[in-house]
Amino acid sequence: MATPSITKLEPFIGKRIRRKEDPRLITGTATYVDDLQLPGMHFAVVVRSPHGAARIKSVDIAAAAAMKGVAMVLTGRDVADLACVPCGASLPGLRVPEHRLLAQDRVYYVGHPVAVVVATDRYIAKDAAEAVEVDYEVLQAVADPEKALAPGAPAVHPQWPDNTAFTFHQEGGDIEKAFAEADVVVKQRITSQRLIPSPLETRGCVAQWHAAEKSLTLHTSTQVPHLVRSLLAQMLGLDENRVRVVAPEVGGGFGCKLNLYAEEALTSHVAMKLGKPIKWIESRRENFLTTIHGRGHVDYYEVAAKKDGTILGIKVKIIQDLGSYHQLLGPAIPTLSVLMIPGLYRAKSMCADVVGVFTNCVPTDAYRGAGRPEATHGIERMVDILAAELKMDPAELRLKNFVRNEEFPFPTATGLIYDTGDYAAPLRKAMETVNYTELRKQQADARKHGKLMGIGMSTYGEICAFGPSPATPAGGWESATVKIEPSGKVTVMTGVSPHGQGEETTFSQITADHLGVPFEDVLVQHGDTAIVQYGIGTFGSRATAVGGPALYYAIQELIIKIKKFGAMLLESDDVSYANGQCTCAKTGKSVSIKEIAGAAYRAMKLPANTEPGLVATYFWEPTNFTFPFGAHIMVAEVDPGTGAIDIKRYVAIDDCGNLINPLVVDGQVHGGVAQGLGQALWEQAVYDDNAQLVSGEFMDYTMPRAHMMPWIESGHTITPTPVNPLGVKGVGEAGTIGASPAAVSAVVDALSPLGVRHIDMPMTPEKIWRLILSKTTGSNA
């Protein structure tokens, strides 16, 4: 037994610590799903519709099936008895089309799976897929949601000629009164175009059937292994405890892997039928066509305000392009937009009408921000437009309308309770960073010289840490198990499923500090349903903000056990625990966690009613969401000759509460801003009138590259949330949410001397050049 030597350990929380996951990533030794090779493995390729809408007259598989090396070809008829791809969103009156694993008599979008071919190797499978002959009768398709709503539009699903999947209304406060009392009402149509999430690793899976045990193992590139397991077991009629889902190393998700896809079920089904391990890897072209898209909004806003700038009420009509089917959460996404319509502002009245529209496109669903970027983009644009109308400075207008510090917890017009905040702080900090007053002077000067310089800003709030279970389709809690091994080393099993966010590191930091053990002694495991108790997964900026507290509480439970064994070893009932040592208050003697662990498993002289071992599991249910906030400022110059936008400065100040690892937080902000700027400046899923995806390759879908990105000056204000004991709020989506309105704000500000009030995204040079031309010459080039 050691003599007391308790030294205060250096805290790990709050430090810029390089990540534990990186050694395998930088040496190329990580295992992504396509890296798996199993004995006897076959390769599956999906045959897909080249048409946006068509009737399938016949499918001829004879030539493909006869090819050497082909083991199986399945068409719609072969899977007609299998369950449909599930939709988890429940809205009153929601129309849910039957989403079969393979098309039955019709195809509804380009990329719609029609058949699956399985062969001994991927080259043969591809050749055979090309040999499948499908005879189509091409039908009229519709890709634009507003056109789909027009009378006489082609019906995506013949049984619903109005193409309406659902309507949804929400109102708060007294909207009639707000508009009646207004001195000014500003209106604007604002779009948030369809985006293609494009993680660098496409989807893919490997399914293996163990016939003797009637059990299935599916390795799949997913953000939600446990949800996939529960849903897949249901679909395939398997016992849930005999389905093991593993998310190996996952190469990015951004929401598009928060789903159960037809191909995951199809690959599993084929593996069960053939008795061979089956690999299916999505090509990039397939990823563009068939993995969910994001956004897809056309919004009509009206904002009522007093002359002094006080915002009274906000009305919005949201047209959500849902595509042809519902994936897991699609129809629920625009309802998240509705919740965030009030933004950071005090306005007590709102009214929103959503219509979900079927189009002959791939379904939309959660993409980084999922509904909140659309709302923030809309409301921030409207505040700018109101400022222009009132000839007020946009910063001043925002500061005037922010929820005040003493008003928290603040009930919003949409029924949320904002946890905590100091909404002016990040805006002030961002303004100081760019020296706002000076900058406006420079701008006035630049304008005199004919330069188009703009200063744009956005102040955004987020709804994060998804979320209390009643507010989510599948439970919003998170879990953690902390196990001290007999040797004293610590294993953490978390229910979140990181795929780039770095929780192997940040959760090690939390464990090191709260359990009082060395950082290096902690191993964090995740993503395997055979290892992890159960979990919800990683999305909605929830991993650290819900999974972190679950870990914290599991540690607290474990400390109670540790103290029991410490008391046993020290033969005292008055022991304390700190820094990996149990200490007797009276004698000052202490025992280390290593000694305690040894005794807990050796279990030689357990007191009565004591459970051996040192393991604790905690499922934590949050009481509320968290509401991070922040401010972005972008300074840009527009070239009138080319329409090119030169970003001079980009400042992002976020308040995500306490920072566990600022290095990782910076990375999240940078990546988020890149995706937000991607939407603002370059990215757009373009379908033509025949519902052909025109931007279906990296060549045509302009994702930001290194030379296109500005240097991001990121900083923080820190307002810890009271919702969880770590005071963390989540940061995965903040950058994306703040960036697109700031960018549009900057470019509109640059062009405001020409009378420009709003520009829809993406602000490509061509669009800007045409706009300048039309404003300066009146010509519509």
Place this chain on the structure above:
Amino acid sequence: MTVTITVNGTQHTHSVEPRLLLIHYLREHLSLTGSHIGCETSLCGACTVELNGKAVKSCSIFAVQCNGAQVTTIEGLATGDRLHRVQEAFWNEHGAQCGFCTPGMVMVSKQILDRNPDPTEAEIRHGLEGNLCRCTGYQHIVKAVQAAARVRA
């Protein structure tokens, strides 16, 4: 067809289909899965390897074209336990998030520094142009290249 290729210092001889891409040869015949496939159309750079000292996209070249060549992949960059300075810098500067682009990014970063030991930020960004990353916004990758430049080989 028979090809003989030296990969990470070891000579391999295989009989392969003429249409086999170098990336598939590396990943499936040699089980070197560190180089990734992000597009197969030479637009993402996840498959970047060094071929006779030059960074190339291994999805856009056939294995048979590499007969007699020297190839270095991400797996061949570290010396024993000692990471290459670019790898070390990616670790220190948090240049990787999901890691899928990382092997390609490391290989192209090495090439940037091989050609220009002291590149400016703009030169680094220009050098990274052919490689996509969806996670990092590139800033920590740029910082990693800058940090590696400071170390000097």
